[in-house]
Amino acid sequence: MQIIDGKATATQIKAEIKSEVEAIVAVGGRAPHLAAVLVGHDGGSETYVRNKVLACEACGFQSTLLTFEDTITEEELLSVVDQLNNDFNIDGFIVQLPLPKHIDEQKVTEAIRPDKDVDGFHPVNVGRMSIGLPAFISATPLGILTLLQRYNIETRGKKVVIIGRSNIVGKPMASLMMQKQFGDSTVMVLHSHSHNLAQECRQADILIAAIGSPAFVTADMVKPGAVVIDVGTTRVPDATRASGFRLQGDVDFEQVAPLCSAITPVPGGVGPMTICMLMLNTLQAYKNTVESSSQS
Ligand code: GUN
Numbered sequence: 001m002q003i004i005d006g007k008a009t010a011t012q013i014k015a016e017i018k019s020e021v022e023a024i025v026a027v028g029g030r031a032p033h034l035a036a037v038l039v040g041h042d043g044g045s046e047t048y049v050r051n052k053v054l055a056c057e058a059c060g061f062q063s064t065l066l067t068f069e070d071t072i073t074e075e076e077l078l079s080v081v082d083q084l085n086n087d088f089n090i091d092g093f094i095v096q097l098p099l100p101k102h103i104d105e106q107k108v109t110e111a112i113r114p115d116k117d118v119d120g121f122h123p124v125n126v127g128r129m130s131i132g133l134p135a136f137i138s139a140t141p142l143g144i145l146t147l148l149q150r151y152n153i154e155t156r157g158k159k160v161v162i163i164g165r166s167n168i169v170g171k172p173m174a175s176l177m178m179q180k181q182f183g184d185s186t187v188m189v190l191h192s193h194s195h196n197l198a199q200e201c202r203q204a205d206i207l208i209a210a211i212g213s214p215a216f217v218t219a220d221m222v223k224p225g226a227v228v229i230d231v232g233t234t235r236v237p238d239a240t241r242a243s244g245f246r247l248q249g250d251v252d253f254e255q256v257a258p259l260c261s262a263i264t265p266v267p268g269g270v271g272p273m274t275i276c277m278l279m280l281n282t283l284q285a286y287k288n289t290v291e292s293s294s295q296s
Pocket residue numbers: 094095096097098119139
């Protein structure tokens with residue numbers, strides 16, 4: 001059984017990005033610039049955004065963090081998005097989700113210019129990705145695809161079962177794994193109303209769990225020799241940790257790992273890849289900007 005080390009892979013990719021950026025800066029170019037918008041004080045969101053800013057530093061990017069209290073109105077937030085859309089110094093930006101209840105997340109997501117939407121959440125990017133056109137692909141599915149590629153895990157013709165149908169992970173993952181130029185796999189998506197869930201999971205050559213339900217995937221749901229990808233990162237109480245919690249994946253690792261040919265751990269699997277893919281998307285946004293300004 002092989003542990004798929006997302007932390008090491010992400011560190012390597014960030015080093016590759018950094019050397020590319022250093023080469024650009026060495027010949028007088030500017031560094032890519034990512035902005036992040038954080039509203040309120042959700043503990044998880046604050047950690048994610050802090051890690052995104054740290055990843056920018058590791059890649060040699062410029063970063064700008066804009067923080068607002070959760071009393072900000074939807075109109076004010078839309079005006080921030082508009083300013084970022086029109087700021088020539090910023091190649092890409094993200095608005096960290098979730099947003100407070102009085103703000104329509106979809107409206108904010110759709111207000112972001114697709115060519116600056118490095119999260120890949122705008123319907124234009126989702127649609128382009130789903131028909132195989134160049135687009136920003138959302139970071140978690142792109143991170144999983146990259147891990148499978150870097151670990152030489154064959155996906156062509158394999159049976160991929162995805163548990164979860166979220167817009168951020170399940171749906172784009174299914175679309176990517178299905179497409180010829182990406183996974184080229186046979187794909188099934190399971191969800192809360194699927195019948196015979198354990199039996200369907202047991203058919204999978206590659207099982208991707210993205211439901212946010214701690215230790216949901218147990219040994220009886222996994223075919224011996226399968227590759228298991230765990231997207232879950234639920235905070236569960238743990239009195240032995242200084243923080244009072246630990247991150248628990250969607251897979252019962254102790255039970256399932258001995259059965260697998262390869263598995264991602266939590267933490268240190270898919271999570272670090274997600275931020276790393278945001279950096280790759282930002283580098284791509286930068287290249288697109290530089291290319292289009294040299295043509296105009
Ligand atoms: N909240 C949880 N994951 C993400 C993400 O990838 N991007 C943004 N903007 N918000 C998130």
